[in-house]
Amino acid sequence: MTVRRLKVALAGNPNAGKSTVFNALTGAHQHVGNWPGKTVEKKEGYFQHRDLLVEIVDLPGTYSLSAYSPEERIAQEFVTAEHPDLVVNVVDASNLERNLYLTAQLIEIGAPLIIVLNMADIAEQLGYKIDVERFSQLLGVPVLQTAASKGTGMAALKDLIYRAAENPAAFTPPPAALQYEHEMERAVRQLTAALEALPDLGGYRSRWLAIKLIENDAQAVEVLRNLPGGEGVLALLPKILEKLQRVYGDEVDIALADARYGFVRGLTRQTLTLPHCPPRTVSDRIDQIVTHRWLGIPLFLFLMYLVFNLVQNVSAPYMDWIDGVISGPVSAWTLAALHALHASPWLVSLVMDGAIAGVGSVMVFIPSLMVMFFTLAFMEDSGYLARAAFVMDKAMGFLGLNGRAFIPMILGFGCNVPAVYATRTIENRAARILTGLLIPFMSCSARLPVYVVFGMALFGKDAGLVVWALYLVGIVTAALAGWALSRWVLPEVRHSVFVLELPRYRLPTLQGLWLHTWEHTWEFIRKAGTVILGIAVLLWFLLNLPWGVQNPRESYFGQISATIAPVFTPAGFGTWQAAGSLISGFVAKEVVISTMSQIYIGEEEAAAPPPLELHPLDDLKNIAVDFGAATLDAGKSFLEALTPGVRLFSAEEDDASNQTALSRALSQVFTPLSALAFLIYVLLYTPCMATVAAQAQEYGWRWAVFSVLLGLTPAWALAVAVFQIGRLLGVG
Amino acid sequence: MSVTKRVPLSKLAPGEKGVIVAIRSRGPLRRRLLDMGLVRGETVFVERVAPLGDPIEYAVKGSHLSLRRKDAADIIVEIAETEGVYAAG
Numbered sequence: 001m002t003v004r005r006l007k008v009a010l011a012g013n014p015n016a017g018k019s020t021v022f023n024a025l026t027g028a029h030q031h032v033g034n035w036p037g038k039t040v041e042k043k044e045g046y047f048q049h050r051d052l053l054v055e056i057v058d059l060p061g062t063y064s065l066s067a068y069s070p071e072e073r074i075a076q077e078f079v080t081a082e083h084p085d086l087v088v089n090v091v092d093a094s095n096l097e098r099n100l101y102l103t104a105q106l107i108e109i110g111a112p113l114i115i116v117l118n119m120a121d122i123a124e125q126l127g128y129k130i131d132v133e134r135f136s137q138l139l140g141v142p143v144l145q146t147a148a149s150k151g152t153g154m155a156a157l158k159d160l161i162y163r164a165a166e167n168p169a170a171f172t173p174p175p176a177a178l179q180y181e182h183e184m185e186r187a188v189r190q191l192t193a194a195l196e197a198l199p200d201l202g203g204y205r206s207r208w209l210a211i212k213l214i215e216n217d218a219q220a221v222e223v224l225r226n227l228p229g230g231e232g233v234l235a236l237l238p239k240i241l242e243k244l245q246r247v248y249g250d251e252v253d254i255a256l257a258d259a260r261y262g263f264v265r266g267l268t269r270q271t272l273t274l275p276h277c278p279p280r281t282v283s284d285r286i287d288q289i290v291t292h293r294w295l296g297i298p299l300f301l302f303l304m305y306l307v308f309n310l311v312q313n314v315s316a317p318y319m320d321w322i323d324g325v326i327s328g329p330v331s332a333w334t335l336a337a338l339h340a341l342h343a344s345p346w347l348v349s350l351v352m353d354g355a356i357a358g359v360g361s362v363m364v365f366i367p368s369l370m371v372m373f374f375t376l377a378f379m380e381d382s383g384y385l386a387r388a389a390f391v392m393d394k395a396m397g398f399l400g401l402n403g404r405a406f407i408p409m410i411l412g413f414g415c416n417v418p419a420v421y422a423t424r425t426i427e428n429r430a431a432r433i434l435t436g437l438l439i440p441f442m443s444c445s446a447r448l449p450v451y452v453v454f455g456m457a458l459f460g461k462d463a464g465l466v467v468w469a470l471y472l473v474g475i476v477t478a479a480l481a482g483w484a485l486s487r488w489v490l491p492e493v494r495h496s497v498f499v500l501e502l503p504r505y506r507l508p509t510l511q512g513l514w515l516h517t518w519e520h521t522w523e524f525i526r527k528a529g530t531v532i533l534g535i536a537v538l539l540w541f542l543l544n545l546p547w548g549v550q551n552p553r554e555s556y557f558g559q560i561s562a563t564i565a566p567v568f569t570p571a572g573f574g575t576w577q578a579a580g581s582l583i584s585g586f587v588a589k590e591v592v593i594s595t596m597s598q599i600y601i602g603e604e605e606a607a608a609p610p611p612l613e614l615h616p617l618d619d620l621k622n623i624a625v626d627f628g629a630a631t632l633d634a635g636k637s638f639l640e641a642l643t644p645g646v647r648l649f650s651a652e653e654d655d656a657s658n659q660t661a662l663s664r665a666l667s668q669v670f671t672p673l674s675a676l677a678f679l680i681y682v683l684l685y686t687p688c689m690a691t692v693a694a695q696a697q698e699y700g701w702r703w704a705v706f707s708v709l710l711g712l713t714p715a716w717a718l719a720v721a722v723f724q725i726g727r728l729l730g731v732g
Numbered sequence: 733m734s735v736t737k738r739v740p741l742s743k744l745a746p747g748e749k750g751v752i753v754a755i756r757s758r759g760p761l762r763r764r765l766l767d768m769g770l771v772r773g774e775t776v777f778v779e780r781v782a783p784l785g786d787p788i789e790y791a792v793k794g795s796h797l798s799l800r801r802k803d804a805a806d807i808i809v810e811i812a813e814t815e816g817v818y819a820a821g
Contacts, residue, residue, distance in 0.1 A: 064767035068760055097793045098769045254755065257766040258773075287780075296783040390798045394784035497761045499768055500798040502789060 006054045006165045009079055011106060012090035013099050014061035015383075015503035017118040019043075020148040021090050022058045023512050025158070032519040035074050041424070043519075049158045052165050057084070063098075065105045067218035070429065076219060079109055080204060086112045086164045086171065088157075093123035093130060093145065094504065096268055097261075103139075104260040107178050110205040112171035113141045114160055121147040122504070127275030135271045140174045149509050175207055180259040183247045187214060187240050194236055198229045213237055214244070215256060283504045287387070296391045303384075304410050307375050310638065312414040312445065315367035317633035321626050322367070326360040329619040346547075350540060358536025361588055362529040365417050365690060369524055372411065372418035373517040376425060379407075381508035385425060386500055393498065399479060400486025402428070402498045405435040409478075412442030413471075416687045417528075420694040421520065430492035433699045434485055437707050440687045441478035443471050446589035450682050453593055457663035458675045466676065470683050477684060477714055524694070531693035539587055552599065557583070571681065571719035572674030582681065588688040593662065600665040673726040677719040684715035735813040741776060742788070742804035749777045750809025757806040765807070769793040776809060 012018040022030070026045030035042045043058035059078055060071035067073045079087055089106050091099040096117075106113055117123075117130060136143040142160055146153030164171045179185055191210035195201060201209065204223060212220030213233075224230035241252065248255040289295055334356060338348050379385040385407070393403030404426040412419035419439045426432040451470055455463030486493045542557040549555045553562070553576065561580035568574040568582075577599045584595040670678065686692060686708050696704035744750055752774050757765060769792050770776070779789040779796060787800045799807075 064763070066763065068763055095793075095795050098795050101767065101769065253763070254766065254772065257771050261769070261771050291780060291782065291789070293781075293783050386798075390782050390787060390789065391784075393782065393798075393800070394786045495759075497764050497803075498787070498798075498800055499761070499764045499803070500787075501768070502796040502798055 003048070003051055003053050004165060006052055006086060006161065007082075007084045008054055008056045008086045008088055008161060009082075009084040009111075010056055010058045010088050010090060011075060011079065011102065012059075012061060012118075013063055013092065013095075013102060015501060016061070016090045016092040016095075016099055017148050018058065018061055018090045019381075019516075020509060020512055021088075021116060021118060021146070021154075021157075022056060023509070023515055024148045024151060024154045025054075026056060027511075028515070030515065030519070032523055040070050040074055047158070049162050052162055054158075054161055056088075062102065064102060065109075066215070073219065079106065079111055080208065080219075083203060084111065085168065086114065086161065088114045088116055088161070090116045090118050090148075093117040093120045094126055094128065096128075096130075096272055097264055100264040100267060101257075101260055104178055104263050107139065107141075107173045108205075108211055109208045110173060110175065112164055112168045113173055114157070114164065114171065115139065115141060115143040116153075116157060117143060117145045118148055120145040121150065121152070122506075126279065126281070129273040131271045131273075135267070138177075138267055138270060140177045141171055149506070175205075178260075178263050180256075181262070183244060184214075184255060184259055187244055190240060191233070191236065194233050198227060198233065200228065202227055211256070214241070215253060216241075281504070283383075286505050287502070290384070290387050291391060300388055300391050303379075303388075304407065307379075307407070308410060308414055309640075310375055311368050311372045311411060311418060313637035313640070314634045315371045316637065317630035318367035319364050321630040322363045323360065324626060325623055326356065326363060329623060331356060332619070333616070346544070349544065350537070354537045354540030355533070357540075358533040361536060361690070362525065362532050365415070365524070366521060368415055369418050369421065370517050370521050372422060373520045374513055376407070376422055377513050377516040378508055380425060381506075381512060383503045383505040386502050389500055390502060399434075399438070399482035400490075400493045401431055401435060401482065402426070402496070403500075405431060408435050408439060409442060412439040412444060414445055416440055416442065416444050416691040417694050420691060420698055421524070423698065428493070428496040428498075430490045431496055433703055434482065434490050434493050436695055436699055437485060437703070437710055438478045438482050440691060440707060440711055441474045441481065441684065443474045443683055444589070444687055446688070447682060450585075450589065450592050451679055453596075453663055454666060454670070454675050454679055457666040458670060458672045466679070470679060473680060473718075474683055477718075481710065481714070524697075527697045528690060528693035531696065532690050535587060535689045539584070552580070567716070568681075568719075570724065571677045571716065572723040573670065573678045573681075575669070577669075578678065582685070585682060586686055586689060588690065589682070592682065596666070597662050600662060600669070673723055673731055676726070677723040680722055681715045681719040684718065685711045687711075736810045737813055738808050738810050740805045741790075741799075741807040741809050742801045744776075744778045744809070744811070746778050746780050748811065749775055750811040751775050752807060753810050754808040755806065756808065757803065761803060761806075768797055769795070770797075770807065776807075 010018055010022055022043065022045065026047050029047060030043060030045030033042050033044070034040065040060055044056065045058070046053060046055045048054070057078065059075040062069075062072045062075050065072055065076040065079070067076065078084070087106055087109075089103050091103060103115060115135070117132070117135075120130075123130065130145070132143050132145055142164075144153060144157055144160060146157060148154065180188060188207065188210050191213055192206045195206040195209055202223065209220055209223065213224065221234070224234050244252050244255070290299060292299075331352060334351060335348070338351060343351075376385070379388070385404075388407065389403030391403070392406040396403055396405050399405070405423075407425070408419045408422040411422050416439050419442070420436050423432045423435045423439075426435055448467070451467045452463070455466055459466050539557070542560065543552065543555050545556050546554075552558050557580065558576060561583060562576040564583070565574045565576045565579040568579060577596070580599060581592050581595045585592040666675070692704050692708060695707050738753060739750070741750060741752075752770060752772050754772070755762060755765060755770065774792055777791040779791050781788050782798075785801075787798045788804060790797050790799060790804075
């Protein structure tokens with residue numbers, strides 16, 4: 001049996017359940033990437049139905065097709081230029097009029113089309129009655145009712161797609177399906193005739209090009225410029241537009257929108273019966289509480305507290321578990337394998353201290369990322385995230401940002417890496433980048449141990465105050481940077497449009513949440529993971545070259561540190577040791593303390609020598625048992641998160657003896673003033689390479705490099721200012 | 733014929749409604765408003781104001797939208813003169 005292929009594009013409004021249809025059709029056969037050259041997410045998947053292999057591209061959710069926003073342009077270009085064999089338009093049946101505006105534009109394009117009236121169950125609950133047969137007759141294409149979240153209608157949709165492969169003509173909307181009013185229609189026809197006189201239209205439908213030219217759409221104008229004889233048609237345009245302007249004023253775009261909505265109104269009038277008295281929905285009742293004048297903000301802050309706790313604490317036991325597995329069994333097995341192969345000592349060190357340590361530093365982010373992706377997907381899919389943006393919009397205005405930026409910023413206090421990925425929920429690209437640039441100023445939890453060790457060493461009773469002040473300095477710096485960047489670097493932010501749909505609340509599907517979580521975590525491993533691993537290996541080489549180097553001071557790492565050190569002299573910590581720990585802090589703030597221990601107290605890594613005898617079965621059993629214990633701990637954290645202020649389970653005391661030794665050493669080389677300058681530097685400069693890798697993945701390398709400079713500059717300036725002013729005042 | 737007057741959409745209070753007569757916004761915002769169903773002749777209901785006083789939630793064509801106050805000010809709606817106004821006048 002030969003397999004035929006069918007290329008299908010899935011189009012629809014945001015919140016119409018497009019992803020749910022996509023997941024229901026493709027299941028696990030999907031993968032997430034980016035559109036070439038864009039930072040807009042591209043989802044592709046496939047399913048096989050009898051002898052037909054159906055490849056589906058999930059287009060970005062849009063309200064319209066135009067060349068205005070990247071999402072709309074991608075959707076429009078894909079449908080018009082990539083020539084999918086079929087377009088499946090997912091429509092929210094409970095919100096027909098607004099959704100059919102996009103349908104009208106798809107009909108103009110003229111590609112083979114199936115209309116899926118999704119969420120038919122909700123429409124029915126609301127008392128809507130839709131005459132599907134009449135609907136299909138009026139549009140000239142097949143129409144189908146589904147409830148994808150329950151799987152209803154998915155088999156019928158697959159059958160229908162199969163039939164489209166057999167007989168595409170029956171799925172192609174007739175050009176007469178959508179007609180405009182007199183003047184507009186006359187202009188469209190005049191241009192269509194001119195276009196049809198051209199030898200070749202490059203596969204575009206003449207009527208669609210005509211409409212888009214009247215709309216002054218950038219893509220259509222571009223297409224015409226590249227067609228033989230196209231300039232001639234473009235030359236006709238001003239006269240036609242002038243005539244239209246006489247009729248419609250300078251509101252030709254409104255007239256076109258009116259015409260499309262007119263078509264939609266005609267359609268719904270003949271096919272949709274509304275209940276006499278619309279019922280007060282559960283969604284309305286939830287909104288009365290969630291966006292309530294007094295309750296709205298406290299409720300939002302409580303939910304944020306919950307999210308923060310989930311991402312931070314519930315994932316922590318799993319991070320320890322991964323850490324344990326990698327530094328325990330995985331290291332032991334690898335070491336045994338290397339010994340068995342008689343690998344040379346340098347190779348053993350490269351694999352153990354470079355590669356495996358690097359893999360470990362990638363893996364350790366996975367639990368918190370998974371929890372973050374899952375939680376945010378739940379909030380987004382349920383409809384709450386839009387309300388959060390509604391409630392917090394005004395509060396974010398002073399940064400030049402909109403309400404959607406609040407959640408990523410808060411997540412930044414836990415870990416900057418998931419926070420950067422969380423900016424995906426911000427629609428506007430400039431606002432997304434600006435938020436991503438400010439996140440590093442949110443003091444993440446990995447910076448806290450550095451503050452604590454220095455606090456213990458040099459600030460005594462005031463340590464708590466110093467830590468609190470550092471968090472505040474981070475927030476103030478973010479505010480100032482946000483103000484400056486939105487003025488001079490990303491002015492688009494101020495002009496960005498903030499029209500937000502508040503979709504009806506609904507219960508997300510577990511399948512959708514899981515697929516979202518897994519696909520995005522995998523993408524992190526693939527993209528950011530390779531960068532992090534590469535830098536870890538590079539750092540190993542710096543520490544171990546030239547060959548046979550013993551003292552870290554003599555290694556390239558030590559030499560580089562010593563070269564950089566004078567830069568920090570005006571800030572009071574111009575030693576190679578301090579510079580070296582800052583360089584290692586670029587890799588991850590977690591290692592600042594361990595690097596300092598190594599350099600300042602010359603202490604060997606306290607890691608126990610791996611056992612030479614291997615017990616693979618015992619190891620596997622322990623991995624499983626520890627995973628169970630981690631799950632138990634995560635469960636406890638979850639319960640504690642739900643009951644703020646109550647400690648249900650007593651925390652174990654940390655063994656702090658090691659840190660005390662370091663604190664003693666530090667109190668001899670730092671003064672309180674130079675320590676404060678150092679801590680301010682640690683707070684403000686690049687949080688870690690994983691954040692940079694995440695920024696590169698999300699915004700491109702140029703912005704990632706910009707972010708590094710944006711951290712280094714105020715970090716240095718403020719550290720120097722604090723040290724110099726402090727000295728003038730005679731402190732320290 | 734009932735007496736009507738034209739006001740910016742942002743002046744309406746929760747619970748009130750108006751019919752769109754003009755959209756003075758420009759650029760991407762104007763395009764977005766049209767895409768979201770805010771066209772001439774459409775009735776807009778004011779649902780509620782966000783806790784901090786901005787933005788405002790509107791219902792149009794059966795869906796709910798949030799608009800900032802300054803953006804809603806560029807949408808002109810026609811409202812029926814209320815009896816309260818007569819009493820005051």
